[in-house]
Amino acid sequence: MGIGTLASRAGCQVQTVRYYEQIGLLPPAMRNAGNQRRYDNATLRRLTFIRHARDFGFSVEAVRELLGMADHPDMPCDHADAIAKRHLEEVEARIERLSALRDELKRMVAQCAGGRVDECRIVEVLSDHQQCLHAADHGGQQTIR
Amino acid sequence: MGIGTLASRAGCQVQTVRYYEQIGLLPPAMRNAGNQRRYDNATLRRLTFIRHARDFGFSVEAVRELLGMADHPDMPCDHADAIAKRHLEEVEARIERLSALRDELKRMVAQCAGGRVDECRIVEVLSDHQQCLHAADHGGQQTIR
DNA sequence: ATAAAACCTAAAGCCGCTATAGCTTCAAGA
C-alpha cells in the first residue's frame, strides 16, 4: 500500500509517517519505480503500535524502547513494565497538579461578580499569589502539563 | 534594579525576561549608560502578573489579553472572565482525558505477570487498541496534555 | 492527452522558553 493508505489506516497524517521514518521509529521504506514508498502489513502493525503508545502519552523515546522490546518476544518484560509504571506515575502527578489548578481556577471564576476590571476577582488573584489557597501547587517554574 | 534582580524577585530566569520583552509582553526596558536594562517596581508587578498567569496555565496570548485588560481598570471584566472560564474548561477536559489514560495504564500495569515479552500485557495492549476498555478516550490524534 | 490527486524532498514554523557562543560592562577587593 502507499503512504496515504497506511496513514489513514493507522489514523495519522502522511507527514507523520515520513517523520517517524526520519527519526528511525519506522525502517526506511521500500520504494516503487517512481520513488514512492510502499508498505506491507507488518509496517502497518508497527505504525499502529507507535500511534497507540503515543496516544497513551508515552514519549517517542519510550516508544522506541517499547518497540525494541516488542521485537524480542523471548526476552523478559521487566523493562517494559518499568517504563509503563513510570509513565503511570507521571500521569498521576500531572492529574494532581491540574486538579489543584482547577480548584484555584474554579474559585477565581466563581468569585467574579461581573463588574469592572478593578473589582474583578480574576485580575485580582492573578496580580497577587498571596490570594491563592493552594499556593504551593503552582508558582514554581514547572510546566503544568 | 537590574535584570537579574528583577528575574529572581519574579521567580523566573533572566533569559525569560528578555524573551518577554522580545514578544512584547514587557515594554522595551530603559537602559543605563552601559546599555544594560534597568527596571522599576511597576515592571516587577507586571512580570509577576505574567508569571502567575503562566503558572495557572494560561497561554501567552491569553496573558497578553489579560494584561491588556488589567491596564484598563474601568472597563467591564466580561472578557477576562470568559478567558478564565474557557481555560477552566480546557483544564477540566485535560483532567478527564488523563484520568481515562491513568485507568487504562493502571489496568495494563496490574495485569502484567512479569514474564516474557510475548506474554506481557503491556506490549499486548499497546499492540491492539481493541483490548482497551475506554477505547474512545484515546486513539484520536489529539494531544494528551 | 490532460488534469487532479497523491507523492517526493528540504526547510521552516509552532509553543514557551532554555542554552550556547562570544563579546562588553559592572562591582568589589588588593
Added chain:
DNA sequence: TCTTGAAGCTATAGCGGCTTTAGGTTTTAT
C-alpha cells in the same frame, strides 16, 4: 588604580513532536 569575576549584552540554535509550506514529480482517472 588595577584586576578579576560576576553579570549583562546580542544573536542564534535547540527542545519535542509534529505540521506547514514551497516547489517539484508521479500516479490515476477521465
